Amino acid sequence: MDPVLEMQAVGKRYGSKSALENISFKAEAGRIIGLLGSNGSGKTTIMNIASGIVSPNSGQARICGEPVGVQSKAMTSFMPDKPLTESWMRIRDAIAFYHDFYADFDMVKAQDMIAFMGLQGRDKITSLSKGMNERLQLTLALSRNAKLYLLDEPIGGVDPVAREKILDAILQYYNENSCLIISTHLVTDIERIFDEVIFVKNGQLALHEEVDQLRMTHGKSVVDLFKEVYAQ
Ligand SMILES: Nc1ncnc2c1ncn2[C@@H]1O[C@H](COP(=O)(O)OP(=O)(O)OP(=O)(O)O)[C@@H](O)[C@H]1O
Numbered sequence: 001m002d003p004v005l006e007m008q009a010v011g012k013r014y015g016s017k018s019a020l021e022n023i024s025f026k027a028e029a030g031r032i033i034g035l036l037g038s039n040g041s042g043k044t045t046i047m048n049i050a051s052g053i054v055s056p057n058s059g060q061a062r063i064c065g066e067p068v069g070v071q072s073k074a075m076t077s078f079m080p081d082k083p084l085t086e087s088w089m090r091i092r093d094a095i096a097f098y099h100d101f102y103a104d105f106d107m108v109k110a111q112d113m114i115a116f117m118g119l120q121g122r123d124k125i126t127s128l129s130k131g132m133n134e135r136l137q138l139t140l141a142l143s144r145n146a147k148l149y150l151l152d153e154p155i156g157g158v159d160p161v162a163r164e165k166i167l168d169a170i171l172q173y174y175n176e177n178s179c180l181i182i183s184t185h186l187v188t189d190i191e192r193i194f195d196e197v198i199f200v201k202n203g204q205l206a207l208h209e210e211v212d213q214l215r216m217t218h219g220k221s222v223v224d225l226f227k228e229v230y231a232q
Helices: 043-051 091-101 107-117 130-142 160-173 211-218 222-230
Strands: 005-014 017-027 032-036 058-063 076-079 148-152 179-184 196-201 204-210
Touching: 005 043, 017 043, 017 058, 017 196, 017 204, 032 043, 032 222, 043 058, 043 076, 043 148, 043 179, 076 130, 091 107, 091 130, 107 130, 107 160, 130 148, 130 160, 196 211, 196 222, 204 211, 204 222, 211 222
Parallel strands: 032 179, 032 196, 076 148, 148 179
Antiparallel strands: 005 017, 005 058, 196 204
């Protein structure tokens, strides 16, 4: 069976600046994968290429064997680091918008997640705190029945309690037939949910390993190895 996401020798330049170089990896169904790296290492660029927002200059990205394009976008649910919702919307409008827009949107799951997250349908999105907004964006992304979920910094800037709630929601609502990739530089606390981690450093793939294997071969937690790899 084809991997859910495969990158083959992907390179990306912005003008004269190289953002990604020769990135190759496979991401299989049933896996939660941490895409880890310090600021500017290339995580968002990888997410943007997998979701079809940005085209690589070299190499190729495939979703379930299909080159990234119209067909692959229907199989990919992306939570970007900036919200896709409009400022006039209430939470219920955002849910209705996603339901109208995506044929695979599961309304029952969305309502269940809204309750789990402690969100209220009548609340205006502009009135939500950063953490509550992240809970909403995660609800919207995970309520689709996609093959690939791409969550770009889903816990950026939220307090430890909100972070735990978001991680619990990911574990509870994750669909085991899919692959979920989470980019972050906040490795502490989040490593408990990863099956595999990919380290990106200066636009290159520094490591791709199963977390259990990594602990055995390196004798270290993901956080400790992260600190070692990214030490200046
Ligand atoms: N639109 C763009 N134009 C020019 N350079 C860009 C653009 N987008 C990204 N870059 C550069 O590409 C490199 C990788 O950026 P990217 O946003 O992918 O990193 P990141 O790991 O997601 O960083 P962060 O954790 O800070 O979000 C950086 O050097 C960045 O400055």
